[in-house]
Amino acid sequence: MYEPLTEQKAVALAIRLGLFQEDALLSCQEIGDGNLNLVFRIVNERTNDSIIIKQALPYAKVVGESWPLTLKRATIESQALRTFASYVPQYVPKVYYSDETLAITVMEDLSHLQIARRGLIEGKTFPKLSEHIGEFVAKTAFYTSDFGMNQQQKKKLAQQFTNPELCKITEDLVFTDPFFDHDTNSFETELRADVEQLWQDDELKREAAKLKRLFLTKADVLLHGDLHTGSIFASDDDTKVIDPEFAFYGPIGFDLGQFFANLLLNALSRHESEREPLFTHIEKTWDVFVRTFTTCWQESNEPYARVSFVLDDIVSDALVEAIGFAGCEVIRRTIGLAHVADLDELPLERRLEAKRHALRLGRELIVQREHLPIHAIKRLVQQTAHVNS
C-alpha cells in the first residue's frame, strides 16, 4: 500500500536494496520542493557515495493550489528513463530500482551538476548542452519511431506510455488556457491590454488549434514531454535529462520546441548583447539533431526510408512543429499558470518589457512557423523587440 516515505524509511529501503556497503554511514535529507514529489538524498558519509530516492505524492501543489495527481506518473518516469537509457545512457540518470505501489524511483544522484535553467540565469554557457540535447532528442525520437523500431512493438510501447492525466496538464496549461480568458492564467496587471489583444487574435488561435491537435493526435515518437531547462542537469562536460513523468507518444517536434522556447526565454531575460550563446545553442541543437537523425536513418528497415525526400519531409515537418510548439511554450510561460524564473526574477520594468517581447515573439513563431529556417529565429527575436518593427 502507498504511504509517503520518511527519511528513516528511505534509508531502510536503501539498505534493503543493498545499494551501499555494509559498513556505510548513511545520512538522509529530503531535498524536494514539496510540490509534486518527495526527493530523498542518501549519502554514505564514509565514501561520499550517494543515491536519490524520488517518490511521487498523490497531489500537485502549484501556486498554492492543490489537486490530486495520479501516482502512475512514477511508473511512467522510471519506464521512460529506462527506455531512454537503452538508446542514450549517457544523458539520463541510472535507475537502480522502482516500485509501482510506492511510486518510487531509486536513481543516480546528480547533485554535482546544476539545473540548466539556474546556470543559464547565472550567465553560465554549458558549452556541450546543445550537442547533448540534439543527440538525446534525435536518438530517442528515431529509435522509438516507426522508422527505428518494429512498428508493431512501437504500438505496444505507445499503449504502455498512455498518459492521460499528465497530458491533460499540457493540453490545458500550454495549449489552451493562455489563449483564452481562463482563471489559471497569471500575469502582471500592466500586461492586460497585451494579453487581451492575444485572446482576440483569431489568426493566432486558429494556428494554436492546429498545434494542440497535433499534440492530441500525433503518436509519432516517445517524448520526454516536459523538456524545459529545469528538467536538465548540466555542467561544462555533462548533460542529464531528468523528470520524464510527462512521457507519452507525441509529435517529434514537441521536445525540441519546449527546449528552444526555454532558451529563448532566457535570451529575452538578458541584455541584447548577451543573447548570442542562446541562439548558438538553438541552432546547434537543431544541426546535431538533423545530423544524428540522418545517421540513424540509414539503419531503418522501413522500405520508404530509401525513397527520395522522405527523410527531408520528416525533418522539415519536425522543424515546423518545433517552432510552433516553441511559440506556445513562450506564451504560456509568460502569461499562463507556470512561469519561468528567467523572467520572473527580473525587476518590474525590465520584466514587463521582456514579457511583451515574449508575447510578440511567441505569436510570430506560431504564425510564421512554416516559413522559418532555424537561423531565422534569431532575426525574429530582433524583429519582435519592438511593436510594429
Place this chain on the structure above:
Amino acid sequence: MYEPLTEQKAVALAIRLGLFQEDALLSCQEIGDGNLNLVFRIVNERTNDSIIIKQALPYAKVVGESWPLTLKRATIESQALRTFASYVPQYVPKVYYSDETLAITVMEDLSHLQIARRGLIEGKTFPKLSEHIGEFVAKTAFYTSDFGMNQQQKKKLAQQFTNPELCKITEDLVFTDPFFDHDTNSFETELRADVEQLWQDDELKREAAKLKRLFLTKADVLLHGDLHTGSIFASDDDTKVIDPEFAFYGPIGFDLGQFFANLLLNALSRHESEREPLFTHIEKTWDVFVRTFTTCWQESNEPYARVSFVLDDIVSDALVEAIGFAGCEVIRRTIGLAHVADLDELPLERRLEAKRHALRLGRELIVQREHLPIHAIKRLVQQTAHVNS
C-alpha cells in the same frame, strides 16, 4: 480454452444464451468462406427468427497461403460494434453476446440484406447507401475524436483499440507492398510495364510515404479500418456496416477513402455511361459527412471548437486524407494481394483496360490530393481514362 465450434456446439451455445424461445426448432449452417472466420447461421424453423455466431480462426488464408492471425481481433470487432452502436445503432448489427476466449461474437442476422459490392456489381444502386455511410462515418468519427469525447477518456479508448497485428496487414498490403516489387503483389503479366513504371515513380512514392506515416501515427478517431463495399450490407432502405476487426485509432479520412476507392473501382468496371450513380454516391457521402460532422461540432466542449476556421481546417484535412487514401486503395486492389471482384470478374481485355485506368487514377488521387474538391474526382476519372489525357 479456445476451440473451433461445430454446428452442434453453436446451437448449444445459442440455447444456453436463451436467444430463442424454448419450443424453437433450430437449424444451423456454417456459411463463412473459411478464410478467416467461422460463421454459423442459426434459424428457428418455426418462426424464421435467426442469429449469427461468428468465430475467429487462429489463422488467415489468402490466395492459398495461410498465416497465424491473432484471435484478439474478435474482441476488437465486438467492442467496435458496441462502440459504434452507442452513436449509430441503426447502421451496425446488434451484438447479443461475445466471448473473448472463444473469440466469438453472437449478433443479429442480416441475411435479408445483400453485400453492397455484390449488389453494385449486379448494377443495383442502393439509393440510401451514401447518406447512411456519410452519417455513420461522421458520427463515429466525431464522437470518438478529441472534439466529441472527453480527451482523457479518448486516450483510454485508443489504448483499448491498439491493434498491431491487423494494422500490420494494412501497412503492408495497402501502403507498402504495391509500391515496391514485393512477392505479395499479384497482377496480370500484361500489366508488368505499367506496374514497373509505378515502382519507379519517386514522386508518387514520396506521397505514399506521407500517407503511410499518417496511418502509422495519427490517432485521431476510432476507425472501422476496412470500410470497403464488402464490409457493408445494404438494401434499398437499409445499410449495415459489419466486420470492424481492423478497428483502431487512425486518421479521420481513412474510412472515407476506402469507401470512395471501392465505389471508384466499381465505376471503372462499368461502361462510362453507367458510372454516374457511383460519382453521385461519392459526392453525397462527402456532403452528408460534412453536414453531419458540422452539426455534431456544435456539441463540442473543446474551447477551440468556437474559433473561426478550426472546423474548416479539420474538414478540408479530412478530404485531402480521404482522397490520398482512396488512391492507395485503388492501386492495391489492382496489383496488390487482395483484389476486388468488380475488376477481377471482367473479361481479360476489359479488365486490363480498367486496371490500367485504375493505376493512373490511383496515382493522380495521391499526387493531386491537396488540390481536388470532391466534384473533381469525377473529372479525374475521365481525365485518366487514357494515357497522357
